[in-house]
Amino acid sequence: MVTIYDVARHAGVSAATVSRVLNGHVKVDPVLAGRVADAVAQLGYRRNAVARNLRTRQTTLWAVIVSDVENPFFTSMVRGIEDVALSAGYSVVLCNSDENPEKESNYIAAALAERMAGVVISPSSHRVDDVELLLQAGCPVVVIDRELAGISTDTVLVDNEHGAQIGTAHLVDQGFRRIACIAGPRWLSTATQRLDGYGKALRAAGLPVDPALVRHADFRERGGYEAMASLLDDNAAAPPDAVFAANNLMTIGAMECMVERGVAVPSEVAIVGFDAIPWADLIRPTLTTVAQPTYEVGRRAAQLLAKRLASPTADPTHVVLPTALQIRASSIRATD
Amino acid sequence: MVTIYDVARHAGVSAATVSRVLNGHVKVDPVLAGRVADAVAQLGYRRNAVARNLRTRQTTLWAVIVSDVENPFFTSMVRGIEDVALSAGYSVVLCNSDENPEKESNYIAAALAERMAGVVISPSSHRVDDVELLLQAGCPVVVIDRELAGISTDTVLVDNEHGAQIGTAHLVDQGFRRIACIAGPRWLSTATQRLDGYGKALRAAGLPVDPALVRHADFRERGGYEAMASLLDDNAAAPPDAVFAANNLMTIGAMECMVERGVAVPSEVAIVGFDAIPWADLIRPTLTTVAQPTYEVGRRAAQLLAKRLASPTADPTHVVLPTALQIRASSIRATD
DNA sequence: GTGCGACGTCGTAGATGGTGACCACCCGTG
DNA sequence: CACGGGTGGTCACCATCTACGACGTCGCAC
Known part of the structure; x- marks a missing residue:
């Protein structure tokens, strides 16, 4: 696997410069930037998100934990989440808890271990401790579809x-x-x-x-x-x-x-x-x-999550959408 | 976030020993192991998969890229994959390419960047280069439902x-x-x-x-x-x-x-x-x-992926399941 | 009883790939 | 010539794993 150092050597610059070109939030001499871009293309370099996530202490993945992927209600919701997430620069990974609290626990543990940026969950269990774990770890959570008593998070429900x-x-x-x-x-x-x-x-x-x-x-x-x-x-x-x-x-x-x-x-x-x-x-x-409004439930949930990532300390928002x-x-x- | 060093200090051992206890493939004095376990419990330590993935150069995540989550055909398949994956110690993350080659590309890039252990994909595009990328990077791929011409991977199709x-x-x-x-x-x-x-x-x-x-x-x-x-x-x-x-x-x-x-x-x-x-x-x-046999398609695909992870150099297997x-x-x- | 070797267990330190603060340097300008 | 803004390199750091070496213990032989 080609690393940032290989690219740096190939382009005749330091690894830091490659990193700067890749991330683009610091100005780099266009000539060097060009050499870096060429080296990236020639070597087929793809940056290692794992290392990046470790260093920056953040990821661009959202875990969406739904209680039944085979229920069209949830898949339509997922589409709503996805559309917002992608346009906000996040990728969505879908986890199916299958109405099984144990599976749900596992996925929450995985989300935590992988340091996912945020979680959208339709709880399969009335137990609150797993979600509490996420919040304690500073991982924003949006609860959808089902209320979770005794816990304060952004929520999107229907009436x-x-x-x-x-x-x-x-x-x-x-x-x-x-x-x-x-x-x-x-x-x-x-x-x-x-x-x-x-x-x-x-x-x-x-x-x-x-x-x-x-x-x-x-x-x-x-x-x-x-x-x-x-x-x-x-x-x-x-x-x-x-x-x-x-x-x-x-x-x-x-x-x-x-x-x-x-x-x-x-x-x-x-x-x-x-x-x-x-x-x-x-x-x-x-x-x-x-x-x-299934799609809309997902969309609103994703918007809440994006907003929460931007301002983590704001008061939780509760959205209740109408039925017809x-x-x-x-x-x-x-x-x- | 509590790290392995915090646990080590609390238990009065080195971080290496904590790591050994956590992974369990090297013998550790039961007394020390006990102290470590206590420290883990008391501090609420959860290991950082990101750092672990970086160091071990492997993950326990499978990406399942389906071309339409809203199609019950695929969700049933996903259940089949999940059941096998979980029992083999992997977690499944589902990505919805939505019959959109560009989204598919993005998810493949993400799978690559996150160094996922393997990928199961029902291609939305007839282009082969993205999948080729995965294979070149040594990431095992199982293609399901749809054939991909000119590429040699494990495959599960129906007749x-x-x-x-x-x-x-x-x-x-x-x-x-x-x-x-x-x-x-x-x-x-x-x-x-x-x-x-x-x-x-x-x-x-x-x-x-x-x-x-x-x-x-x-x-x-x-x-x-x-x-x-x-x-x-x-x-x-x-x-x-x-x-x-x-x-x-x-x-x-x-x-x-x-x-x-x-x-x-x-x-x-x-x-x-x-x-x-x-x-x-x-x-x-x-x-x-x-x-x-949708569920079975998923199950077989997952079995092939698990087998390939165990022996990466074996010849690709092609499974064709009957229809009725x-x-x-x-x-x-x-x-x- | 002593010495030596083998074995088992633990700590040290380096590696994993990438980021960003800090510092040095270059060049242009007053 | 001094100063400053812009650029690029150095290096520490993120959290974890593991090779290697050190150390202690035990057994056996002399």
């Missing part, structure tokens, strides 16, 4: 409670009365807030919140499927006439369960899901969803 | 030609005669091989390959949509009765175009897509696809 409320209220408006909820894991703020929104909408309509109509699952397709199956099995006497599913993959799972069992949607059971679903227009019936109900066929009550 | 052939032949078997093809970018091996398979199936059935029924698009949803629109517009006199779409997102796009225009699938135009599509069972009609036709409703000819 989960309100989104769930309008989604559920829409079902109420349509005349459904036994509205079930497939909620997420109890320890995730997104899950509890969406469950709260569901409850609020029911109470606002004077409807009871029946525990028999609420299931907690894991935000995965399989979990949604099983929750739906359990809702149908356990309420055979008085089945739900509608379901509010707290994320996209669980909505899919619930749909698959109903298709498999021949439950007609929406005439027997209507459904509204949280999170947009790719090609929702092709699914029959088309799915009513509470859409989040997109009404399609799956939630429309058949007119008798 | 694109055969997959396309059985997909198209299935349409022929169903009695369709004007079978169009929405092909991918001309410079991607996956695209040309699938187009070849399409042609082969037609010729085997004694059908002509009509250029008016072939469109090249960009493997994106939008591209599939536009290609379908163009196929319908330009062949208004004698429209295609079936379409073979060369990847998942373009299949979706083509479907959306047909839904929008009220073209009935499969009675007016049937469709078969390459690549599985998530929740294909929920789409109406359900989609016939040529499925690839999954027949659903979108390709079934209505019986008159």
Whole structure:
């Protein structure tokens, strides 16, 4: 591997001058600069970021730790982060914690060990100590999608409670009365807030919140499927006439369960899901969803991180983005 | 940030001894080792991977450069890579080249600069020089999904030609005669091989390959949509009765175009897509696809990379995995 | 019991590649 | 000739690893 010294020798200057040419924040005689540039090209020199990072005590890498790369919600967000990061001169490395706190811990340790410039994380765990570690080490963190209690960082969330409320209220408006909820894991703020929104909408309509109509699952397709199956099995006497599913993959799972069992949607059971679903227009019936501005969540998070790197001591910013109900066929009550 | 010297001082030993305890491949007096471990715990020491990477001239990071994170095909593959990498002691960082050769170049430069241990790449460009750079620098590369001509690396592909052939032949078997093809970018091996398979199936059935029924698009949803629109517009006199779409997102796009225009699938135009599509069972009609073993592609690629790191001089391995036709409703000819 | 050699363990010091503060030098100008 | 601004070289430093050498201990032989 060719080093800066090889370049210096080849160009007949000192290594420091090569470094100056490479970084460009100090003036160098154009003649020498030219010789250096030639030497770099001829030798095929590429600077060693590892050595550079060690000396400068900083890197240009951002770690983005998402809880499920296979969920289109997160990949769209990543695109938003990337676009901002690249234009700010940073590179994004994506880490998939797979809803697994242990993997998440490992990636945080790696981010710390590699002295990454910053971290954007959608926490898979409600534990706060790993993130605390990052902050103690002076590594800026932006928390997205999921709130982390008891810790003060820049945050970008969406209005989960309100989104769930309008989604559920829409079902109420349509005349459904036994509205079930497939909620997420109890320890995730997104899950509890969406469950709260569901409850609020029911109470606002004077409807009871029946525990028999609420299931907690894991935000995965399989979990949604099983929750739906359990809702149908356990309420055979008085089945739900509608379901509010707290994320996209669980909505899919619930749909698959109903298709498999021949439950007609929406005439027997209507459904509204949280999170947009790719090609929702092709699914029959088309799915009513509470859409989040996923790309925008990523973009804002990246902007916050860039700003924090510029001024580390500013007060944490909390951004809450709005959701929007997109009404399609799956939630429309058949007119008798 | 606490360094190995701080630990050494605290434990009353030399930094070298701390290093030995940390790495564990040299014997150290258990008493000293214990003191070191205590000091590490008390001070909250975390070793600086940057310095370590510099000194050892190696890292434990793999760069996985995919051409589109938003395509479920790639994310599933990434999971396969991850699972192997983690169990082999490596961490995976995911880079999204977004089908953009320039971004790809940047990420390769970053992988090189950061001296990553290895790279798994699904090339967005047919240019070979960037990958050549990696190889010259001694960084092992595994190419996946797309062939890179004129370069010798470990490779994991699927049998694109055969997959396309059985997909198209299935349409022929169903009695369709004007079978169009929405092909991918001309410079991607996956695209040309699938187009070849399409042609082969037609010729085997004694059908002509009509250029008016072939469109090249960009493997994106939008591209599939536009290609379908163009196929319908330009062949208004004698429209295609079936379409073979060369990847998942373009299949979706083509479907959306047909839904929008009220073209009935499969009675007016049937469709078969390459690549599985998530929740294909929920789409109406359900989609016939040529499925690839995506997770397995990732797993095998990771295994090859791990093996290459162990023995860098072994001959390159080429793995070709089979595809399988999954027949659903979108390709079934209505019986008159 | 003493001396010597072997072995095991630890510390010292140099190396890894690059950066930047500091200093010396050159040249132009007053 | 003195002064100063601009340039380039020297060298210390970033945090860690490891080759080498030193030292202590133990065993064995005389």
